[in-house]
Amino acid sequence: MAVHSTDEKPMGRFPAHGRAAFSVEDRLLVTEAEGPFNVELVQALRTPATEASAPLRAQGQVWGQLSRFRRSALASPDTLAAFAALLIDMRDEGVAPAFTAYVLGPDVEGASLMAAPLRRCFEAAGLGFAHFEREEEARAWLRTQLG
Secondary structure (H helix, E strand, O other): OOOOOHOOOOOOOOOOEEEEEEEEEEEEEEEEEEEOOOHHHHHHHHHHHHHHHHHHHHHOOEEEEEEEEEOOOOEEEEHHHHHHHHHHHHHHHHOOOOOOEEEEEOOOEOHHHHHHHHHHHHHHHOOOOEOOHHHHHHHHHHHHOOO
């Protein structure tokens, strides 16, 4: 299974804070995310996410994203604004998942604090989003959404 990550192409004038790695499993783009996150990390997301999701888009079916968070989910308001803009751009380019489920367990710093701001990012892009404490719940929701 090929893995693409934000480590591949650093961007921005500051180092990226946080990390995201992407792989494909069935009709899901599976993301391992470790925060806290900054704008430079958001800028580094587009290429590996687009490259990793290419096989899903080639199938011609609706596909989703399962993102598992570790350590922290914290992001500043400017980081969230950049993320919302990225989601809108990716939606317009046809490279965004129709549905995304975040796994924000109780051991993830800022999980309850960040759930609503992250939801607003997806709502701004018109993309389906839900967050869960457990991966099993996230997967069940994605299966229902993807049919």
